[in-house]
């Protein structure tokens with residue numbers, strides 16, 4: 001699995017697969033938030049996402065939840 005920088009997830013996603021679909025945050029201007037200040041925003045490549053999903057299927061085949069990371073991944 002590929003992760004860029006620190007990984008954040010809500011407590012209720014503790015049992016979810018953490019799948020990186022972006023690095024950083026596309027907005028990155030909220031005054032109260034410093035989570036991704038040092039990480040330039042970038043969308044993950046579809047090739048990498050598919051690679052991570054294949055790897056996850058191998059190691060956690062019964063996973064039913066996926067949390068898309070990182071900041072503002074729309």
Ligand code: SF4
Nearest residue numbers: 025028029030033071
């Ligand atoms: S991660 Fe969320 S809270 Fe932080 S700057 Fe981006 S949009 Fe704002």
